[in-house]
Amino acid sequence: MENTKLLILDCDGTCYPxxxxxxxxxxxxxxxxxxxxxxxxxxxxxxxxxxRSEHPGMMNFLLALSRDKKIPFYSVTHLWCKSLNxxxxxxxxxxxxxxxxxxxxxxxxxxxxxxxxxxxxDRLFPEERPDIRVHSIExxxxxxxxxxxxxxxxxxxxxxxxxxxxx
Numbered sequence: 345m346e347n348t349k350l351l352i353l354d355c356d357g358t359c360y361p362x363x364x365x366x367x368x369x370x371x372x373x374x375x376x377x378x379x380x381x382x383x384x385x386x387x388x389x390x391x392x393x394x395x396r397s398e399h400p401g402m403m404n405f406l407l408a409l410s411r412d413k414k415i416p417f418y419s420v421t422h423l424w425c426k427s428l429n430x431x432x433x434x435x436x437x438x439x440x441x442x443x444x445x446x447x448x449x450x451x452x453x454x455x456x457x458x459x460x461x462x463x464x465x466d467r468l469f470p471e472e473r474p475d476i477r478v479h480s481i482e483x484x485x486x487x488x489x490x491x492x493x494x495x496x497x498x499x500x501x502x503x504x505x506x507x508x509x510x511x
Contacts, residue, residue, distance in 0.1 A: 350506055351446060352499070355454035355461060355478070359439060360468055366432040373427045374402055377420060381413050401455050401492035403481040421457040428460075433467035443474040451477040453502045455492040458482055479505060 353359065356367055378388035391412065392405050399408075403421070410420040443450065454461060458480040465473065484491040484501045491498040 349448045350503060351448055351450040352453045352502060353450065354493070355452050355464060356456060359452060360433050360436060360464065363432050366429065369428060370402060373424055374405060376427060377406070377424045378409055380423065381409055381415065381420070383409065399489045400494045401481065401490060403455060403457055403490050404492070406457075407490065418459070421459055425457070425459045425463055428463070430463045430467050433464060435470050436468050437471060439468060440472050440474045443476050449506065451479060451502065451506055453479045453493065453498070455481050455490075455494075455498075477506060 356362075375385055375388055379385070383391075388409070391408050395404060395408050406420050406424060407417055409415075410417045452461075461478055461480050465478070479502050481490045481492060483505060484498045486497075486501065491501055493499065
C-alpha cells in the first residue's frame with residue numbers, strides 16, 4: 345500500500361483556468377450570503393476570525409454561520425451557489441480526454457461544496473463527464489468540522505476514501 349500513487353487535483357483554477365470575475369467573486373459572495381442571513385459585515389468577520397485558525401476555509405465559515413442561525417448548511421451553500429455566475433466557465437471536452445490519459449489513480453479534491461462542483465461540472469462537461477472521482481469538502485466532515493486542503497487531515501480523509509482504487 346505504501347507504494348501506491350494517487351494524483352489529487354483541485355477543481356477551481358485547475359480543472360478550469362482561473363477566470364477573472366469568477367473565482368474573484370467567492371469572497372464577496374460569502375459576505376453577501378452572511379448579510380442575507382442577517383449578519384452585519386462586522387459580525388461575519390468576527391465569526392470568521394474566531395474559527396479560521398482551527399477550522400480554515402470558506403465552507404467552515406459558512407458552516408459556522410449556518411449553525412449560529414440554525415439554518416441547514418445545504419441551504420446556505422445553495423444560496424451561495426445561486427449567487428455565482430457559472431456562465432463564465434467554458435465547456436472543456438478535451439479535459440475528459442486528458443483525465444483518461446492519466447494512467448495512475450486520480451481524483452479531484454475541492455475545498456468547495458458538492459453543489460458548486462455540480463455547477464462547475466455542468467459547465468465544463470455538458471456532453472460527456474470524465475471518469476474521475478470527485479470529492480468535495482463535505483467528504484472530509486468529521487468531529488463537527490470540514491477538513492480542507494490547508495489541513496493534512498483533509499488529504500488523509502480523501503486518501504482513505506480512495507483506498508478501493510488501489511489494486
